[in-house]
Every structure is written in C-alpha cells, then in structure tokens.
Amino acid sequence: MSDDAAIETHGLTRIFRRRWRGGEVRAVDGVTLRVERGTSFGLLGPNGAGKTTFVKLLLGIVTPTAGSARLLGVDFRRPEARQAVGYLPENHRLPSYWTAAGLLDFAGALSGMDPGARRRRIPELLELVGLREWADVRLSRYSKGMLQRLGLAQALIHSPALLFLDEPTDGVDPVGRQQIRAILRELEERGVTVFVNSHLLGEVEMFCREVAIMDHGRIVASGKVKDLTAGKGYRLTAARVPEAAFEELRALAVTAAYRDGLAEFQFRTREEVNRAVDLVRAQGGWLESIIPTSSTLEEVFMRTVRAEAGEETR
C-alpha cells in the first residue's frame, strides 16, 4: 500500500539558474525518499545543502525541475495535499499587525476550520506554547523566541497529520527548546508525522527516530538513528598539541578538529586512544579529558559529508 507513506518522493529535483554569473545550482538533486506515517524524521545537512528547498518543493512553494511527490497519498501539486499539513518556515515573518489569537484564527480559517473549532483550539494552543498571557498582544512586540513558539502553534492549529519544521528551535532559549521538544514528543505519541530540518545534530538525535543526511542536494546517508549511531569509541581532548602531533593523531583518529582552543579527536578503540595519550604527552601536550562515547550522529554526519567532499575534489 503505497498510500501509507506520509511523504514519498521520486527523483525530486530543483535546479536554480544563477541569473548574473551564469551556471546552475542543483539545490535538490534527484531525491527519492519515503517517510512512513507516524515517524519523526530529521533531515540533516550543512548550510546550503538543500534542506529548505526540499521542504519548499513538497509544499508547492518552489516549483520542481523534475520529479514527483506525494504528501499523505495526494499529489503534491494539488492544494488539497497541504490540507492536513502544518509548516513552520525558516526565517518566517508572520504578519506583525495580528495578535497571537488573531494570527491563529487567521491561520485556522485559511486551513478551512470553522469559527467554533478555532475558538476552542486557540486557547489550548496558546497554553501549549506558553503564550496565554500574550494572546491579545500584537506580534510586533514579541521576542524572537516567542515568535518561534507562535510559529509552531500556528502550524498545529488544524491538528495536522504531517508537520514540517524548518529549524524549529532557531532563536529559542534552552528552556524553550525543552518545551518544543516535549511538544514534539507528544505529537509523535499521537501518531503525527514530524519532519524536522536541522543542522543541530544533537537535537535531531534526541528527537528523531529516522534521519537522512543531505549534502549538495543529495541524500548521502539515511536510516534509523539507532543504526547510524551504532559503534563505540572514545573522545580525547587536549591542549597545546603541536601541529606535527596533531597531524599524526589525525591519521589515527576517526575525526579530528580544533574546538574552543582545544584539539578534539575521536578514536574507535581503547588501544588507539591509549596510543594517542602517549603521543600527546610525549610531545608536551596537556590532556583535558577522555570520554567514552557511543558514536554520535555528529561523527556520522562529519564523516559522511567529508567523504562526499573528498570524492568531489578527486
């Protein structure tokens, strides 16, 4: 039953032509993807990977160059495909002359809800995102985090079966993030399909069950978060590591990077990390920490994207 999928795409492609410099950008490049109903799905990728364009294609905001897609079994070119779909755009600018209650009412009406249903739903949602006291205040006086929470609320107004969130925690403080995460959990329990675009790996890892990694418009890895992150290792951080030693360790490590003035390495085995400790000490470096890790999505992400980049330079 192919209608069972929440999202189904075949060779979805969008090529942007650069008007001045010539040439073209393959923002989304032949993406074939299937997201089952009730899944929480994360699309990860570096800046400019094509995540936003992919979602905009599905919602009919950007027109495709090639390919097809279905949302909840309906052809994505038909407006009805968006009936049971909620969307929180990246960098949205919701009309600031509305109050929170007014905006939710407007959004509900556009989704076809009758006035009675809107009246019942609005206070519920404002409570959910913690904006009840702000119901009658114009958006022009909201902070960025509040706007983001309201953006989430408007996406939920008509109780959608499929939810697209593009960088949902952008500009939200840690407490707000925790709340958003809790809301998403609850939605998942109710069987809502949630599709999250993010470059915040930790967040996708914590919330999503399935993940795909996108780079240069293509899906370069996908699977269950569980499977992708399987594998253990150790993370070593050290200070004052000379350049030569750093290069030597890089060859040994899965990943190597400088972060906050410290060198950070990921090793697969206990033997490797011990060898690395010897090397750091012998070269006059200072150990900061050694932490056992279960391979994080970040490593998978860095590995995949870097492998892609390597292939291209060759």
Place this chain on the structure above:
Amino acid sequence: MSARQAWALVRDTVREAGARWVFWGFYGLSTALILFFLFLLRIDVIEGARATVTLFGETSPRAVPVERLVRGFQGAVAAFLYVAGMGLAIFASAGLMAAVVEPGRIEWLLSKPLPRTRLLLWRFAGNVLLVCVNVSYLVVGVWLILGSKTGIWDKSFLVAALTTTFMFVVLLSVVTLAVVLTGSAVLATMVAFALMVVSPLLAQHRLMVKLLDSEFWRDVWRFLYYVLPKVFEVGKINMDLLRGRPVESWMPVWSSALFAAVVLTLALVLFARRSY
C-alpha cells in the same frame, strides 16, 4: 471552505491596512473634506434659486444659481478624488499588495491549502473594498451634505464613486503585476503613477499623429494609446456624466477594462508559477 478562506483573506487585508498610516491618512482626508462641507461652508439660499456662500466669515458678494454652485462643488470634489484620491489609494495599496510576497510571509501563506490565484485575488478584492468604501464614504457624504443644505439632490454625482473605483481597479491590476514581477511596492507605485501621467499625453493622439513625421512612430503612439489604460479620458467621462453632458465614446472605459483583465490574468498566471 473557500468562502471561509476568502473572508479570512479580506479580513487580513483590512487588518493590515488598519496598521498602516497611509490608510488612516486616506480616510482622514475624506473626513476632513466632509467636515469642511458640513461645518465650514455655509450656503444661504436666497430668492429661491440663488445662493451665497460663506467661508471663514467671508460671504461671496454675488448670489449665483444654487444648481451651478452645487455642481461646481461636486465637480471639484470629483476631480480631487479622481486625481489626488487615486494617487493616495495607489500608494497605499501598492504596499499592501507587496506585503503578500514579502520573504518570510509568502512561504507561510503558500503552505496553506488553497490555490495561489485565490490568495492573490482575495487580497486584491480586499484592497478594492477598502478603496471603494472610502470613495463612497466621501462621495455619498458630500452628496448628503450639499443636498440637505441646498435641497438639490443631483444623483449624477454619485457616479464619481463608480468611475474612481473603476479606474482604481485598472491601476491596481498594474500594481499587482509589478508586485508579482518585482516584489517592490515602490516600483509598482511608480509604474501606476507613470501610467496616470502619460495618459493625458497619449490622449492627444490625433494631434500627435499629425505632428510625428515617421509612420513608425505614429504607429507606436497609436498602439500605446489604444493599449494603455485611459486614465485621462475616463476622468473626462467622469466629468461629462457629472455635468449631464453626453458621453462621446465609451471606448476609453471598455478598452481600459480589457487592459485590466489581461494584466490581472497575467499577474495571476505568473504568480501561480513562481518559486519563493
């Protein structure tokens, strides 16, 4: 469901207009004119069909026929509305049309389950409604005041509301197309203003055809004249109707309407295909 969406879009347009000072200025100007006729201008009807006018304590030295007086005032209001009122309406509306395609808002609107054409068309309609209500408010207000002060109820003045709204719709189509193409309210305003300014010139096509010496330029001139909206000539028809004069030709009206239909259709088609 589509009626619900339509109503929501119109309400959104009115709400946004309420948050912009130009619209308040627009309505304020109408109110100021109405108040002027209501309180500042005194008309004393004497000897039956003649009247004197008193303004700021100064009374006109000669009594003129009441009917001519009323027609004079109505003509001034109609002309003011058609030129200054229209300019202000375009200026205010261009901002309102461009707001729809603002980055960050358009993506959100387009994600809602309704066809794109409807989204744009109902904002257009909301805009026309705002202007139509204001124009009617001014015209009917002035008509009532002058009528009650002089006893002359000349219905032909009410046509001014219709002609002004008609030409506004024509120019708003151009604004809509410009906004869809460029997203810029300033540019859209400029294009509409340019059409207003150029129309009295183009209207001289009979004279120009004699003056221009190349057949090519004569054709260009004729082409522009027949294609572009005839703001000037519809304005003249407006005055003719007001004065009870016969209208020479309705061609300026229907050709402008045709222009609007084509331009608006083009705007909708392009809007339906664009990526945001």
